[in-house]
Amino acid sequence: MTQPKLIDTHAHVNFHDFKNDQDEVIKRALDEGVWMINVGAQRETSERAVKIAKKYEQGIFAAIGLHPSHLEDQQVDYQESGEEIKYKSRSEEFDHDLYLKLAKDEKVVAIGECGLDFHFRSENQAREKSKVQSFKVKQKEIFLKHIQLANEVRKPLIIHCRDAHDALIDMLQVTSFALQDRGVMHFFSGTLEQAKKYIDLGFYISFSGVITFPPLRRASANEYAEIVRQIPLEKILVETDCPYVAPVPRRGQKNEPSYVKYVAQKVAEIKGLSFDKVAGQTTKNARELFGI
Ligand SMILES: [Zn+2]
Helix, strand or coil: CCCCCEEEEEECCCCHHHCCCHHHHHHHHHHCCEEEEEECCCHHHHHHHHHHHHHCCCCEEEEECCCHHHHCCEEEEEEECCEEEEEEECCCCCCHHHHHHHHCCCCEEEEEEEEEECCCCCHHHHHCHHHHHHHHHHHHHHHHHHHHHHHHHCCCEEEEEECCHHHHHHHHHHHHHHCCCCEEECCCCCCHHHHHHHHHCCCEEEECHHHHCCCCCCCHHHHHHHHHHHCCHHHEEECCCCCCCCCCCCCCCCCCHHHHHHHHHHHHHHHCCCHHHHHHHHHHHHHHHHCC
16 A cells, blocks of 8 residues: 555545546646545535545545535635635535435545634625624534534544634533544634644644745734744644645645645745655644544
8 A cells, every 4th residue: 555645634626626627636646645635515515525535446535514604605705815715605504414424434534624614704794793693603503513423423523713713612622522533623724822722622733825825914924834833743734725725836726635745845844844754744643633
């Protein structure tokens, strides 16, 4: 069995964006020794993630879950570190039996992405305060159902969290005694203090291509550098979140799993370590967490 050089712990080759080049993109990654976990965000993309994983004997895995943005119809449209991200989200109810069935598949290595997203950009959402409040409550309910599912199948969580870290940490502090296999904070966007709290709760922190971006108005890349520097390599995972946020030097292109090397390179540069050391340790971390 070949050993992976790197693992892209959060990819979306299961998304529509890769409809025409899915096989090539996967081949390019595998040829470079990059394994990947394709992450579902609702029923359809979760099913497709499993289907893709089953096509490959080795190196391609799936995660299944219902992303908090898919709990109501909305036009998602925002700037992520200077990059415009736009998609239409269709609402879906969480069908426990359906996700349980998917979760039991041996190629499924995690439950997610699930979590909280309190980033309300659209004006009409912000205007209706009570609606926002009930949407938050609903997100918390559905996240709890993912925790239950993770416990049921004994698999870790892949957590999405945007503008809701304090609420999420509160929830994890209350529920973590019941959460057996922990998980990862994907596309980490919180503060150093919050990162430390997640680590104390037993979670890994995953970084995306955003850490390679040049400092912007909010100096976000500098803040990321400080977080990467301060937290132990034994707690770090790397990801692309492709097709979004392609890292430097691929900015402006469609992101893909083979570019995860640029994220690992940046972690190495920030921490003053060799690329091989970072690739080796983050791969070991991912294999331990996801049992692959
Ligand atoms: Zn994602």
